[in-house]
Structure formats: C-alpha cells, structure tokens
Amino acid sequence: MKLVNLSRPLAAALLGLALAASAHAQQAQAPSQVVILATGGTIAGAGASAANSATYQAAKVPVDKLIASVPEIGQLASLRGEQVFQIASESFTDEHLLTLARRVAALAKQNDVDGIVITHGTDTLEETAFFLNLVVPTDKPVVLVGSMRPSTALSADGALNLYNAVATAADRASRGKGVLVVMNDEIHSGRDVSKAVNIRTEAFKSPWGALGMVVEGKTYWFRAPVKRHTVNSEFNIDAIRAPLPTVGIAYGSGNASDVAYKALAAGGAKALIHAGTGNGSMSAQVVPALRELRAKGVQIVRSTRVGGGGFVLRNAEQPDDQYDWVVAHDLNPQKARILAALALTRTTDAREVQRFFMEY
Secondary structure, X not given: OOOOOOOHXXXXXXXXXXXXXXXXXXXXXXXXXXXXXEEEOHHHOEEOOOOOOOOEEOOOOOHHHXXXXXXXXXXXXXXXXXXXXXXXXXXXXXXXXXXXXXHHHHXXXXXXXXXXXXXXXXXXXXXXHHHHXXXXXXXXXXXXXXXXXXXXXXXXXXXXXXHHHHHHHHOHHHOOOOOEEEEOOEEEEOOOOEEOOOOOOOOEEOOOXXXXXXXXXXXXXXXXXXXXXXXXXXXXXXXOOOOOOOEEXXXXXXXXXXXXXXXXXXXXXXXXXXXXXXXXXXXXXXXXXHHHHHHXXXXXXXXXXXXXXXXXXXXXXXXXXXXOOEEOOOOOHHHHHHHHHHHOOOOOOHHHHHHHHHHO
C-alpha cells in the first residue's frame, strides 16, 4: 500500500471540513427545545369517575404532572414547563391574553427555544390562538392544544393531543405558518379554527380545511395560511398597552331589538360586533340605533351567527359604505371582537378597520 503525504494546507482544510460535518451532524441530531405553557382547561381537568367525560373540574392538574403523564413526549423534544394560569378558558379576559402574549413573545426571542406549546381550555381556545396569531412576531412554531375529555375519563384525548402538539412544535416544517391549533390528529390555523362541537373529540373545525395532520409523531402538511400573521402583522404585543378597547357582541335573531346594542355602548364599548343572521343581516328595528351609535363614534362590525363557512359581503344586506360600517369578512363574532379591539389600538377610521378585516 502506498502512503500519500498531504501538504499542511490541504490537511488543515480536510480537517476543517471533517469538523464542520461533525458539528452539523451533532446539530441535526440535537433535540428541539420546546416550552410548554400551561393555562388550565379540560386538558388539566379531573372527573369524579372514569365514566364522567362531561362532568368534571377543569384546571386541576399542574404543568409538571401534565408533562409527566405523557412520558413519550420526552422522545420528541427537550421540554420544560411553566404554569402561566390555572383557569377554565371561559374565564379568560383581555388581561390574560396580553399577559400570555407577552410571555410567548419573550420566549420566542430566546435562542434556546425552538417552539412553544400552550395547553388551554377549549371554550375560548380559538380566540387566544387568533390573538397570538396577530400579535406575536415570530416564525417559530406556537401551538395551542386542549382536550375534550379530562384525563380521568375513558378514552381521554388529552395525552395524544399533547403528544401531537409537541411533535408539531418541535418540527421545523411548522415554522412560518402562524399560530397553530392541534386537536384530534389535525393541525389547524389559529385564524380559521373554531370549536364546532362541544361533547365529541372531533370538536375543532376550520371552514377552509385543516392545514395538515399528525400521524405517529410526524407532521404532514397540505396547505398554508395566506392571511397576514405573526412576523407580517402590524400588531406587535411589545407596542400594545393595556387595557384593550372594549368591544361588545350582540346576537341577531327574530324579534330582535336595539336594547343590547345600546346597553353595550352605554357600558363603554368602542365597537359593536353584530352577530347577524345569514349574511350579517339585521332587523329593521336595530338599524336606526346602530346608525346613531356610529354617528357617536362607535364602530359597527357586521358578522354572522352562521357556523363554519359564514361569510359577510360588504354592501350586501346593508349599505355599509353609506353607514360607514365594517364587515367581518369570514371571521366569526368572537374572532371579530379580537381583531376589532386590536384595530382600535391603531385607528378609529372605519375604512382602515375594514382593511384589517380583509387582510387578517
């Protein structure tokens, strides 16, 4: 065998390449760093017996026990947990949203954090997801997860949901897709998703379809969001001061009157979301009061009480241009409330508010 003598420069270059390849391999094998922020909800709940999946106490299990209950997630990422709140999500306030958003934004800036999972009650999970989607300027995965059954119930769904959420947050393919919601093996956009069923595990639906799914710890993607979010949003949590402007929601129906709208405005609401019938339509008895309130500076936003796929067209049903009103586009009333409150932190011009609803 003939030995080859390498020149010192060539040997040094080859050694450098070898060291770089080794470092790259170690980096590729390093587990993602995922932080789990716990806020309470059913996923942290406990029932009186295994047969009680609808009668239970929410927000009982602390984050350390929640993580320990699913030891398999340790194979997906390096984890640490924080207990931000311990409440049922129907008790979430705007102050809770601001506090949570600031913590998520701070973590997202850290080099030792690759993804964030937020355990949350399902009742207002969609509102929190949309709020974070608008105000947290990061391309790192932020994933909300809950469960429809407490951990003590037969066929509890929380453990697998949490496993799938961590798998999604740890996956670099999840970056840049906005805030996500993982439930029942599906990955949804925090903008689109809503709770459509209240007693089954397939409770969360998106009118335009899920973004992807999780199977045995691996994500599969089929589409991406096109509306503005996170790093492309004009709403940055670092620039938002508490409290958020008050926005009220009034429900349209047959025999509707203007009482609720006037009461909400008298209580300090700066904008009113009309959860209208059909295409955001409203009764003739309500229109004069809303025109009067708009003249006094209250923003009027027409949404719809229709479920998944509701879509309000501007200047259909009502002359929005003439009345200086806003339409919610495809956002449901509760999400319209979130966007209207953020919009009012930047402008009182209804035309500019309408732009936000079309772009976000």
